[in-house]
Amino acid sequence: xxxxxxxGMRPTGRLHIGHYFGALKNWSALQDxxxxxxxxxxxxxxxxxxxxxxxxxxxxxxxxxDWITAGIDPxxxxxxxxSKVAAHSELFLILSMIxxxxxxxxxxxxxxxxxEITNKDLSGYGFLGYPVLQAADILxxxxxxxxxxxxxxxxxxxxxxLVRRFNNFYGNVLVEPQAKLTKTxxxxxxxxxxxxxxxxxxxxxxxxxxxxxxxxxxxxTDPQKIKKDDIGHPEGCxxxxxxxIFNSxxxxxxSECKAGSIGCMSCKKEVFxxxxxxxxxxxxxxxxxxxxxxxxxxxxxEGNKKANEVSQETMRQIRKALKF
Numbered sequence: 001x002x003x004x005x006x007x008g009m010r011p012t013g014r015l016h017i018g019h020y021f022g023a024l025k026n027w028s029a030l031q032d033x034x035x036x037x038x039x040x041x042x043x044x045x046x047x048x049x050x051x052x053x054x055x056x057x058x059x060x061x062x063x064x065x066d067w068i069t070a071g072i073d074p075x076x077x078x079x080x081x082x083s084k085v086a087a088h089s090e091l092f093l094i095l096s097m098i099x100x101x102x103x104x105x106x107x108x109x110x111x112x113x114x115x116e117i118t119n120k121d122l123s124g125y126g127f128l129g130y131p132v133l134q135a136a137d138i139l140x141x142x143x144x145x146x147x148x149x150x151x152x153x154x155x156x157x158x159x160x161x162l163v164r165r166f167n168n169f170y171g172n173v174l175v176e177p178q179a180k181l182t183k184t185x186x187x188x189x190x191x192x193x194x195x196x197x198x199x200x201x202x203x204x205x206x207x208x209x210x211x212x213x214x215x216x217x218x219x220x221t222d223p224q225k226i227k228k229d230d231i232g233h234p235e236g237c238x239x240x241x242x243x244x245i246f247n248s249x250x251x252x253x254x255s256e257c258k259a260g261s262i263g264c265m266s267c268k269k270e271v272f273x274x275x276x277x278x279x280x281x282x283x284x285x286x287x288x289x290x291x292x293x294x295x296x297x298x299x300x301x302e303g304n305k306k307a308n309e310v311s312q313e314t315m316r317q318i319r320k321a322l323k324f
Contacts, residue, residue: 002033004035004141004143005035005180006039006137006138007023009023009063010041010044011042011045012059012197014063014197014205016195016197017195018194019205020205021187022149026182027067027147031072032076036077037310038077039079039080039081039137040060042083043082044134047126047133048122049120051120061297062290064300065286065289067079068289069282074302078303078307080300081303081304082137084304086308087140087311088137091318092133096129105128107131108154109155113198117198131158134159135159135162135163138159139174139314140310140311141307142175142314144175145177147180149181150181152179156178156179170318186241189201190218205279206286207279213272220238222234222264225264227263229261232257232260233257234253234254239264239267240254242271243267243270246271
C-alpha cells in the first residue's frame with residue numbers, strides 16, 4: 001500500500017509563485033508515489049479572516065484551479081474542502097481537551113505572525129489553537145508523511161507530541177506522522193521578506209503583464225549598488241534570488257554583479273522576461289479551467305466524499321478508544 005500524504009492551503013486569496021516553487025511543484029511530483037489528500041483549509045482561513053468570510057468559498061474554487069494548473073491531478077489525488085468534512089472540527093475539539101496551553105504559546109509561527117501581521121486582530125483562541133486543528137487534519141487520514149519546509153518542522157513535532165499524549169491516555173489509535181523535508185527554491189517577496197499573501201508582497205500565479213512589470217520594477221535590490229559600476233552584493237538582492245530560480249547559470253551573473261559590470265535595471269529586465277515566459281502557459285491553462293466551474297465543483301464533490309469516508313473510519317476508532 002502507498003504511504004499517505006496530507007497537505008493543504010488556506011483559501012485567503014490568489015496563490016503566488018512562492019506557493020508554486022515552495023509546495024505545488026513538490027505536490028505534483030509526489031502524486032505517483034503516495035496516496036495524496038490535498039485540502040482547501042477553509043476552517044483555517046477563519047483563524048485570521050473571521051471578520052469577513054464573504055470570499056472564502058470563491059477563494060477555494062480559485063485555489064483548486066491554481067492547483068490543477070500547477071499539475072495536481074484529481075484522478076491521482078483527493079482534492080477537498082476542510083469544512084465539508086465534519087470530522088475535522090470534531091477531532092479538533094477532542095484534541096483541544098488534552099493540549100497544554102504552553103505548547104501553543106511556544107509555537108514559533110504564532111509569535112512570528114503576531115509580529116508581522118498588524119492589520120488584523122490575531123488575539124483569538126482560533127489563531128492560538130490552529131496547530132491543534134492542523135494536527136487533526138493530518139491525523140484524520142492517518143497520514144504517515146507530511147511534506148514541509150524546515151520552517152514547518154515545529155508543527156510536525158507538535159503533532160507527534162500530541163499523538164503520544166493521546167495514545168498514552170487512550171491506546172495506540174493515532175499515527176505519528178513523519179516530516180518529508182522538501183527542497184524548495186527560496187522565493188522572497190518583492191520587499192525582501194518571505195513572500196506571503198498576508199504581507200502584500202507577492203507575485204500571483206497568472207499575474208497580468210502590466211502588474212508583473214510594476215512588481216519587478218519595485219523589487220528591492222542591493223542598497224549599496226547605486227550605479228552600474230558599483231560593487232554588488234547579490235546574496236541579499238531580491239532580483240538575484242529570482243534570477244537563481246529561472247537561470248542555471250547564476251554564478252556568472254553573480255560574478256558580474258560583484259565586479260560592477262552589470263546594473264540592477266538590466267537584471268530586472270531579464271527577470272521580467274523569465275517571469276513572462278513562466279507565466280504564459282499557466283495563464284492559458286488556468287483560464288480554460290476557470291471557464292468550467294462545473295468541473296471544479298465536481299472535483300470537490302468527489303474529493304469531499306472520499307475524504308468523509310476515510311475520516312469517518314478514523315473517528316469510529318477514536319470514539320471507541322474514548323469509550324463514547
